Amino acid sequence: MNLYFFIRPFVRFGLKLYFKNIFIAGLNKIPSDKSIIIASNHPTAFFEPILLACLHSRSFNFLTRGDIFKKAFYHNLLSKLHMIPIFRFRDGHENMKKNQEIFNLCNQKLSDNQALVIFPEGHLSTGIGLDKLQKGTARMAFSALQNNPSIDLYIIPVTYYYSNPHHYRGDAFVECSKSIHVNSYFEAYKEHDALTINKLTAQLEEAMAEKVITIADDKYKTMVRSILKMYRNEFFIKRNEVIFKDRQIYQNSRLISNNFLELDTNQKEALFMSFQDLEKEAATTNYDIHYPKSNSSKIKLFFAIIMGFIPFLIGYLNLFPLKIAKSYTQKKIDEKAFFGPVLFGTSMIVWFFYYVLWVIVSFLVQNLFLHLYVILLPFITYYSIYYYDFIKFEINSLHINSIIESKRSEFMTKIDNLLV
Structure with missing residues (x-):
């Protein structure tokens, strides 16, 4: 049994619960039958490979920090999930010598028209920009062509951004x-290898830097993240969908953050004061400024609450395993970049065993209604999460008043000006 393909649909389902929305653009730029190296930024520990593996039908091989392969159990498990260890200077000279074997393995996989995924920053990044790229991606690409000059090799930049990867x-x-077509650099590489490696790395860095969302790590950081969320929530998004192939929202979010960086200090401060004024006014009624006012009538909200509350309550009561997962993650994980992925993985595992327990009970009891309950349980739980999002949004609108609405409208106009 191929573990990678077996767990993929379950993980994809889990991603739809963990993330409220997943915006994906340019997925068609990843070919299904060519030798490719995916080069991406790395703001979290595991979400980047998980998302790519679940969003694209192609199989990927992920180069992963070698120190987590030390124990035989993890080495065996991670290998079955198509992960390949790569060692760094900090892992010691003996481990570094193993990298030649890894390069040989990668050469073979690329010769077989497979796909590799590498994180050229060489470490976990901040998630609010791009760190300087290491040269390993270019070296690996040229090594593959030296091993087999007949392969048609491409590097595809993939960038990620998360509004808040550390919470549900x-x-x-x-x-x-x-x-980037690597073959077009190969003749130059034969003449000047170091120079060509630098040139290819620079082109890759330029391509990735152009696509990442950059937020300065200063007093405006929280405001800029809020602005991006406010802008995103202005779009009508169907609540029964999660994965959207929409380039506009991501592109405009990047444009907003980049244009904010170009403002002078006085302009930034003026926007910051308007934001604080809006927050202060909204705090008087507990209104969440990130969401626009709902257009739904109070009658519609009333009937939605009445009709949907019972199945919501049943599903919500079955979410308590997630509280166990969150408590465990908070106790065990200190490094911020690992918190969200570990919370996601732990939540899936805990809820899976919880569901298996219900399945066992239903077989032991042999009750028709219990069988039906167990069959419907994943769907009811799924429904309860979306019902909660809907009710939270609608109830938030009840807290708005004319002053807040006016101030928010004025602030949104200023956000629109950042798109010019």
Whole structure:
């Protein structure tokens, strides 16, 4: 049994629960039958490979930090999930010597028209920009061509951004960019290898930097993240969908953040004061400024609450395993970049065993209604999460008043000006 393909539909379902929205653009730029190296930024520990593996039908091989392969159990498990260890200087000289074997393996996979995924920053990044790229991606690409000059090799930049990867119901953005044809550099590499490696790395860095969302790590950081969320929530998004092939929202979010960086200090401060004024006014009624006012009538809200509350309550009561997962993650994980992925993985595992327990009970009891309950349980739980999002949004609108609405409208106009 291929573990990679077996768990993929379950993980994809889990992603739809963990993230409120997943915006994906340019997925068609990843070919299904060519030798490719995916090069991406790395703001979290595991979400980047998980999202790529679940969003594209193609199989990928992920180069992963070698220190997590030390124990035989993890080595065996990670290998079955198509992960390949790569060692760094900090892993010691003996481990570094193993990288030649890894390069040989990668050469073979690329010769077989397979896909590799590498994170050229060489470490977990901040998630609000792009760090300087290492040269390993270019070296690996040219090594593959030296091993087999007949392969048609491409590097595809893929960039990620998360509104809040450390908590449930944030948003994820994935954008695949135009591929770089490595073969077009190969003749130059034969003449000047170091110079060509630098040139290819620089082109890759330029392509990725152009696509990432950059937020300065200063006092405006929280405001800019809020602005991006406010802008995103202005779009009508169907609540029964999660994965959207929409380039506009990601592109405009990037434009907003980049244009904000170009403002002078006085302009930034003026926008910041308007934001604080809006927050202060909204705090008087507990209104969440990130969401626009609902257009639904109070009658519609009333009937939605009445008709949907019972199945919501049943599903919500079955979400308590997620509280166990969150408590465990909070106790065990200190590094911020690992928190969200570990929370996601732990939540899936805990809820899976919880569901298996219900299945066992239903077989032991042999009751028709219990069988039906167990069959419907995943769907009811899924429904309860979306019902909660809907009710939360509608109830939030009840807290708005004319002053808040006016101030928010004025602030949204200023956000629109950042798109010019």
